[in-house]
Amino acid sequence: MLRFIGLGLSIDNIPIGNLKKLFECQKIFIDSYTSIWFPNIDLLVDILVKSGKSVVVARRDDLEGSAIRRILSESRDYDICIATPGDPFIATTHSAILSEALRMGIAVEISPSSSIVNVGISMSCLQIYRFGKIVTVVRPKNGIVYEYPFDVLKLNRELNLHTLMLLEIDVENNYYMNPREAIEILLEIQRMRGEEILGKDDKIIVLEALMSSSGRIYIESVESILRRSPDEYRFYPYTIIIPARVLHPIERECLENIDRVLYIHSINEKELLNIASYIFR
Template sequence: MPNKVHAPKISCEEALCAFISSQESSSIHEINASVIDLLFLVGLGLYLDLIPLRSLVALARCDKIIIDAYTSGPKYVVEELLKILKSTGKDVVLAQRFMLEGEGIESIVWESQDKDVCVAVVGDPMIATTHNALAVEAAASGIRAVVVPAPSIQCCAIGALGLLSYKMGKSVTVVSPKNGVVYEYPYEVIKSNLERGLHTLLLLEMDLERGYIMTPCEALKILFSIEQKRNEGVLEEQTRVVILSSIGTPSHRVCVRTLGELLQKCDNCGDPPYSIVILSKKLHPLEEEALKYAERGLLNMVPIEGSREVLEQVANILFR
């Protein structure tokens, strides 16, 4: 029998490059061929091995890729993706805040009239209001906005903790005080959710452009200061709080504490990006069990061992 010829082994990053390069000359360009003007809003998931196949196809098709880097994390994903895409010869830029707001939206829409443009976002592209506005503006200009969904903290927080989706209330972002003014809306949302027996997902302010990432300890101090001011009994020392850090990454960690414990000795529970869940006063028995396992690491979303090898095998096939 003839000896088998084995393709050379390559890294995960090289595999991703190979896939994108191979798609540039494939039938992907026939998709939506009848539509000349396209704007892709592409979700990247929460980690490199969570990037959906459809997102890779969209990135391969686009002539220009704009990565939202000022509100997204983890930073590692943005930096690695930027390096990978540039190595394939793609026109890639890291978006600053002004590029995705106001006149920046008009500029992207205008550019989409001459070429396929991707706006790539860590997580899901339609969670942030900015990207919704971009999609609406494009559609209003006669440009088809193609949304490519991906795992976001909105869905992964529920899965990582084993919470029941119908028990999740409205989510809200906690921001730092501006000019001495404390934004109290998150307190109102928590209050409304607790009154209805629902959990609250708190997103924490993040501005990578300024190098600012709000910590769970900072967020909880802001919320408790509002409680002390209003004294409505919404946030009490026995209120149960879950801190999530680096969900879906190798540093994935979950900590379940009471607010009193955290105020006495706060622990940010690992590395950013962070989010917090304020639990309802009464949990379903399944939720109680799942939370115990989530904190012990028996229920988690860490990358699956062997995923890099699988991606390398795919690349070896593409390199034949």
Template sequence: MTLYIVGLGPSPAYLSLRAISVLSRASRIYVDSYTSIGFGDVLQLVRGLAGPGVVVAPVERRVLEEGAARIIEEARSSDVAVAVVGDPLTATTHNALRLEAMRKGVRVEVVPAVSGLQMVVAETGLSWYKFGRPVTLVRPEYGVKPYSVLDVVAENLGRGLHTLLLLDLRLDEGYMMTIPEALRLLREMASEKGAVIDAVYVGVARAGFPDSMCRASRSPGLLEEERWPPPPHSIVVASPRLHPVEEESLRRLCGFKD
């Protein structure tokens, strides 16, 4: 019996044959609801793939972490799948689940999938090798702003690398940070800290979907004024030292004008 950790990709169009095969024969399926934004009805999709009578249960990330022992025990006697939007090992939670299952002698198989970063690379044409450490930009709370994001951006820019900003998602609250909101927050924090961000700003909305949109500019204000489709959104703070292929890609794919 096996515990499967299955990546669903960024949208149904990127669901792999292996993922379909595993989900169609699993005895029980847990769907990680943490990153389900933009996927449509993930639960309905997975239920359509599951075998007759198979329980398909949504599970919050917190519950997935705290209930790992129970899921692992179920996988001792039956095939259990944990389905995750995007690539399953992007989040530490799922790798921790794999390791815990292995420690307990339960067989584990990871079914990889297209990740959000891969889709951003595809949408923008920026070089995979020039991305530094990504960072999540969270909504300020109680007057506290995520100034540490500026440090990550500065460190990456100092090395000629791009920074992928993962924008805050709080699905239980119905909150999804947008590109204009994120850029305003970034600009405010930079102003308050006296920081100058010399970069090319790239906004990517709904990467991997038919209505995806990409825009690039040295002026974040121009991106704030764009009419973006609904989230998921992400931002790349790109090094101004673009490779010629990267620059042409941004011009053709994202309307970049230096």
């Protein structure tokens, strides 16, 4: 069987049932490139290895392209698990493996978990019904600026909807786009097109390393983000939400106090070890 297991965003966000399932796998591929798991994926790898599991810390090459065939053929005879920070199918490329497995008649199980998408919405004070398309802002590559995020923002703003934007990470090369870089990219596209979708007074909700012990959520104007020095940002995953121009009164009132929204980290590494050894005994 091929099992896709969501790890949630962090140690105390991993569903207990999914943790148990991890210990039932015969071989585990831990996706270490599509997202980040806090405090770090090595901790989870250590626990699994110490309990005798066969674990591959999977880089992109291990789970994409020709490597997939090998995994699929192994999963005819063994329980192979692909474990992913966040939800396995939210903003990842794993659906290609899933459809290939289904096409080949391989038994598949999906164990979803929370994702930056629902955690971000949940902690943002905004109502899910008022979110438009989600998009990822990426760096220009080979001089080519990827303009789609701006199109999405424009469309969502026309419809008076909120826009959740994931910011590119490249874990293998230690690159984490920060909100300032994302805003600069959007403003540059706006400038090239001569449009006025995002203004300097617009407010941006910044989600920084949510669910980690130093995770934060705060609101800041475009102008203030542009005044920040890149050094003020950490090597963390960021997501931004650009709220609709007109807010529901409840959203507006909540946003005024968003700095007071807390997430209290409750499980440390030692406790995770205890839980894991309890599950695995």
